Amino acid sequence: MITNKNCIIRLSRYKNALYRLQDLGFVKVFSDNLADAVGGTASQVRKDFSIFGISGNKKGGYQIDSLLEKLNSILGKDQLQKVIVIGAGHIGSALMRYRGFEKEGIKIVAGFDIDPAKINRSNPVPVYPLEEARAFIKTNQIRIAILAVPDIAAQQAVDLICAAGIKGVLNFAPLGLKTPEGSIVNNVNLEIELENLIYFVNVAEKTR
Amino acid sequence: MITNKNCIIRLSRYKNALYRLQDLGFVKVFSDNLADAVGGTASQVRKDFSIFGISGNKKGGYQIDSLLEKLNSILGKDQLQKVIVIGAGHIGSALMRYRGFEKEGIKIVAGFDIDPAKINRSNPVPVYPLEEARAFIKTNQIRIAILAVPDIAAQQAVDLICAAGIKGVLNFAPLGLKTPEGSIVNNVNLEIELENLIYFVNVAEKTR
DNA sequence: TTGTTATTGTGAAAAATAGAACAATATGAT
DNA sequence: ATCATATTGTTCTATTTTTCACAATAACAA
Numbered sequence A, B: 001m002i003t004n005k006n007c008i009i010r011l012s013r014y015k016n017a018l019y020r021l022q023d024l025g026f027v028k029v030f031s032d033n034l035a036d037a038v039g040g041t042a043s044q045v046r047k048d049f050s051i052f053g054i055s056g057n058k059k060g061g062y063q064i065d066s067l068l069e070k071l072n073s074i075l076g077k078d079q080l081q082k083v084i085v086i087g088a089g090h091i092g093s094a095l096m097r098y099r100g101f102e103k104e105g106i107k108i109v110a111g112f113d114i115d116p117a118k119i120n121r122s123n124p125v126p127v128y129p130l131e132e133a134r135a136f137i138k139t140n141q142i143r144i145a146i147l148a149v150p151d152i153a154a155q156q157a158v159d160l161i162c163a164a165g166i167k168g169v170l171n172f173a174p175l176g177l178k179t180p181e182g183s184i185v186n187n188v189n190l191e192i193e194l195e196n197l198i199y200f201v202n203v204a205e206k207t208r
Numbered sequence C: 001t002t003g004t005t006a007t008t009g010t011g012a013a014a015a016a017t018a019g020a021a022c023a024a025t026a027t028g029a030t
Numbered sequence D: 001a002t003c004a005t006a007t008t009g010t011t012c013t014a015t016t017t018t019t020c021a022c023a024a025t026a027a028c029a030a
Helices: A005-023 A031-038 A042-051 A064-074 A090-097 A130-140 A151-164 A190-206 B005-023 B031-038 B042-051 B064-074 B090-097 B130-140 B151-164 B190-206
Strands: A081-086 A106-113 A127-129 A144-147 A168-171 A184-187 B081-086 B106-113 B127-129 B144-147 B168-171 B184-187
Touching: A005 A031, A005 A042, A005 A064, A005 B190, A031 A042, A081 A090, A081 A130, A081 B190, A090 A106, A090 B090, A106 A130, A106 B190, A127 A130, A130 A151, A144 A151, A144 B190, A151 A168, A168 B190, A184 B190, A190 B005, A190 B081, A190 B106, A190 B144, A190 B168, A190 B184, B005 B031, B005 B042, B005 B064, B031 B042, B081 B090, B081 B130, B090 B106, B106 B130, B127 B130, B130 B151, B144 B151, B151 B168
Parallel strands: A081 A106, A081 A144, A106 A127, A144 A168, A168 A184, B081 B106, B081 B144, B106 B127, B144 B168, B168 B184
Antiparallel strands: none
């Protein structure tokens, strides 16, 4: 079983690069093309594919369309993924307005907030009171949630949604969350990403 | 020289956890407290510290305040970091309004967009035409930029800002960017993060 | 048909990262 | 003052991840 997050992220990158190549009219691709496109090595591309039993043609590379089919299937993109957003502040509402998810087969179906002023049941993506989240998750069998609430509210919110059936949380709150066995958290922390960038920029500057 | 991104990210997490502990009134901390707080192991905490020459007291743990000083210094948080945002769409403007960076010593000083309708020189974070970016970066010696433009515009925008002196880019566009030697890109790709989450949720579901 | 070449697929080697183990030692108890 | 204990710092070990290297082979040319 594959537990290597970076490997799966690379699969997503390959997939995205393949769509761009396809748009440019390409029909087949070689491992070194993909390596260039995502910034890796050709043997890593082949190794990644080999892990998932994806094979190409000796001297012929890979057919882009069938490769995309396989990657999409691995990545669960053969069915629409319904996602909810907890927290309708700046980040949460930007995410609800963001159109980029649609073309990836990801649909934000609702938002939830504790603040009555944020509720709006007739938005393109409706925003409901947080206390309705539990029922919504169960009724619609939602498995994935984006958490965009202030840090002080984050653990409580996660407890609530995981108890209701959420299995995966994309966490924007800047702190680690405890989840019950069987639920997964991926953290997106912009402050930390920036700090990281600053660190490596500083290091590069010093060692130059 | 440290090239381990995960290690630096852990330092940021330790730092954040330490502030929370400090707020709760704690004065000292042990490696296993920090491990719990960020979800790692105690020996990794100590190993991380040892890499940077941070030492505590046998049986006494670490003084939170001096530990924070050291981490903040390593992470470059002893000076205000000025950052610009390229692209004033949904994500870009949410970032400009986002208050969370301030308490981290990160200040978004300006935004830039190619669309005249987005320009607003009197915003709290002013938005200027993209063609003014070059001069702004040079004049204000900006080193870090957040890139939040449509993918089709991303490579061109990066070329522009790197030529003007940007050394680190936090890239929200969903594709890999080529940068000149000496500049660094960190990618934040929400679609990929969600895909990743979906993959691991699916795997967990299948193997259960 | 035969030979040449380009490219895959994979096993083995290397490098990077994480974890376990434990000696050293500061602290507090008696 | 001595002992017992808790915790660090670090070395050694294990695991994970990446890279290398090359045999296998499909495509193409002569």
